Amino acid sequence: MNYIxxxxxxxxxxxxxxxxxxxxxxxxxxxxxxxxxxxxxxxxGMLCLWNGLMNVAEKSGLTAKVGRLLSPILKLIFRDSKNNPAIINAISMNVTANLLGLGNAATPLGIEAMRRMQQENGHKDTASNDMVKFVVLNTAALHLVPTTVAVIRQSHNASNPMDIMPASWVTSAVALLVGITLAQLLQSQSNRKQSGVKGSRAKQRTKTVQKPSHAVRRLQEK
Amino acid sequence: MEQLTAFILPAVIIGILLFGFFKGVPVFDTFIEGAKGGISTFFNLIPPILALIVMVSMLNASGALTVISRMLSPLTGVLGIPEEVTPLCLLSPLSGSGSTAMFEKILATYGPDSLVGRVASVIAGSTETTLYAVTVYFGAVGVKKTRHTLFASLFADMTSFVVAAFTVQLLFF
Structure with missing residues (x-):
């Protein structure tokens, strides 16, 4: 982030x-x-609203229900958190909000998920593997119905505002798959870097270990 | 269409509250107790968001985006992305409001059913503001080293631009 x-x-x-x-x-x-x-x-405003609603959903057991529904998929992705239902539940609330197109709700719910992952995180200033995957998941749009886009298309008199949906699904799905796969693949590489000696020696080693271009390395060093 | 969309949010809120109520949760008190948690997150978020917004508005105002899209035009041509969509591709990871404005401009100029308009629609519908998400999520919990997050998510964004152009051509033209 520094460099960018x-x-x-x-x-x-x-x-x-x-x-x-x-x-x-x-x-x-x-x-x-x-x-x-x-x-x-x-x-x-949204943070407070959704934190409040999340608390209600938590106490009533609703988050656990949603969590159970999505956990088979989520446990495949978030391998380090798979035995921590609190994290999986919070992630599934965020994913549900995303799927429903409730961007305003997804962010506060996602922050709650991040906070729970941070509690389990050994290095507080460094992202854990699952945190990286979670943020990557959130940078790809997961909307079932791209409502905002459809509304804008309609306002410009599109013949059928929703006809881009299949293309949109394919695109999101491919991008998401690429993002998560990449996050998984790069994970061991950036782990190695972290456990390495701090300072110039570690840097030198990553230079030789990593094949990708300079730009790639710079991005990873954030 | 718009009415249906408008239904989702209130329905979800009422659903959560009613479910809690019937499970015997003191809904109001529980809500207030949870809502307090939002305030501390808020203070963590101001500095990183400010930093991001300063950068994005400087990029916007300086005309840098036009310069970059001109530099990138050979590359996007190879990938099959229409030249007119490049500014949207550049803005979409950076700024939500900026890319919405750009999206509207593209639709107004080229029409929503044109190739350019359709590719722009798919891109707008299947990408999020990557830098904003990274800033907010990591900023909220105080993580400084985000490791390979940016690389993976920006690469995913680029993938979606290419796939968007490809699927639209395949399905509509």
Missing amino acids: WIALIVFSFISAIFTNNMQALSSSVISAGMDAVNLCVKLL
Whole structure:
């Protein structure tokens, strides 16, 4: 994240010089502060709402029911957490919200799942294998019905707003499969890196061990 | 269509509350107790979200995205992604509101039933704002080293762009 952040900011600055957009760039920084707070406040409401509802669902045994329903698939993916029903239940609530297209609910429920995984995590500043897979799962859209897109398509007078659904399913499924497989495959590699000696020696070793390009290595080092 | 969509959220909320109520859970108190947990997460989230948004709006305002999509046009051509969709591909991992705006612009310019419009629709429907998700989920629990998360999820995003272009051509044209 370090590299991406600084690289894109510097890149924006340089592009602004060439495209003569410095004024716009400068005012965008100021409005960004405002946007961030707005977004967070919006998120605060959803966080509290869904944390509250999650608590009710938990106490009533609803999360356990949903968890049992999805656990056969989830246990295949989240192998380290498979004997921890609290984590599997929270993940399944997040997945359900995603499937239903409730993006606003999926985030707070997902954060709850992350918090439970963090409790079991040995290195608090480093993502565990299951955390990585969980976030990858959430960066691929899992919607059964792409409602937002369909609504926008309808507003532009599409002949059939929903006809992209099969293509959308195939695309999400392939992307998800690729993402999770990649997360699984890279897991041992980045584990090895972590257990290695800190500092330059470890870096040197990963350089020789890892075949992928520099960009790949940089991404992994986050 | 919109009415059906509008049903889902209230139905889920009422479902959860009624289920709890009939199981004898003190619904209101339990809700309040859980809702408090949201506040601490909120404070963890402000700094990373601010950092992300500053970066994204700088990218947007500087015209950098146009520069990048021009640089990438040979590559996207090989992968079968229509050139007009490239800005959407670049925005979709970065900014939710930005990519929605871009999606609307594409539909308005090329029409929702055109090849470009359809590919854009599939991409918009099957990708999430990757960087935002990574920032929020890891930021909320204070994890700094995200290891291979970004690589795996950005690679998955790229896969979905290619597959979207491919399936749309296969199914519609």
